[in-house]
Amino acid sequence: MPEREDDLSLLVDAARRAGEIAARHWKQGPQIWDKPGGEGPVTAADLAVDEMLRTTLTAARPDYGWLSEETPDTPARLSQRRTFIVDPIDGTRAFIDGSRDFAHSLAIADRGQVTAAVVYLPVKNRLFAAALGRGATLNGAPLAASTRDVEDQATILTSRPNLRPEHWRDAPPPVARHFRSSLAYRLALVGQGRFDGMITLRDSWEWDIAAGALIVAEAGGAISDRHDQRLVFNNPVPQLPGVLAAAPALHRQLMARLVSAA
Template structure:
């Protein structure tokens, strides 16, 4: 995890952390209050009034401070102009909207700065849990101001966030090693759980998006873990296509253990 922290990216980290806290406070004001909900993507994905309110605050604060940065958010119509920008904000105003509208606390505001395809500053703010995760390129990963690292222990039980249907497909000997945790709807928060060592890894089904991943990807990387595709390649962000195929995240030992089984039977 060696490297030097750029003053520019540290300034950006300070900016996005402040903005994410503001957005989190706005979203938390809707939490448990039955906000209005709409359905998008042919009725498969919910979005609430809280998502839009948090997104508006983030857009106002961030683009006022960095008008030359591009913008990619789950709750803003995509603008191809971002592709001509070297540096882009990548936003999910509420990652885990299903949890949010169901009164579950595992949702977060996810904000990243992506430069030339890779995240260089990232924050996750989870107001209902009173948790904040952050990282900057070349620096450490933090949770509530304390540095975090992945679980580096090898052998024995492998604690995973993965669909039960996938785990059932594993070979019996490997399946016996796996302890599957309860599903967490927020993908960003699941990656944060890997980063702070609560779980060893997670499998990401195809069709995740840049806004689900970018901030948490950097936090996980700076905590000593990694998020890769099935070819062991890191993700590239701010492409024309912002969705991804099957991914695996974890401490190195977890990724190495999982990949052979996923190559044989990748999840849908």
């Protein structure tokens, strides 16, 4: 099988260590910087978690590539069969605001396909995990995605701009909109079945999506980019053209309505 048997255990242990570091900074007024190019804030906690993860994971798997939001990217990862794809803290603004909804997002991609994944919310003590062909779990209990088959009042995690009329044929879908700051957490919640789907139509960084994408798929949900194409990771430019994840029948209905699917 493409995944090393202990890759998931490696990610789980690393995510828990990341949570310990984040907890020491949370609500403690960590130092904050603005990234260049309007890419948002970064804190001392992001950098400390990134350093620990990079050191720990690459020491355990020296033949794996490395892609992280907080590490300068290099082409070296493109020649590796397997690559770590990591967001040290997904939902940094939530972290800064003292919200409990930030997450650590850790994944391993094998030739473009995610094979092991963890999304961990340390303050909530929620650890979502998945391995290719082995299902998805929350704190060890199996997950099952929603089976909703109609749009009417489907619960969708998305920001308001994604439901503007110009994105949809005829009219936006009649869904109940909800929101969480962390993209990884939104995807994990779809895998859990707490929400029927999530939509982001903006280009999205791989480190926000990789772990949650496997959790959705292994829980029985459907996931694609905004053009209804399969998600492929570890690209030269590590971005995906939006993401739509939902119960399978609902995914088909939303995709048929979405203008950008054409």
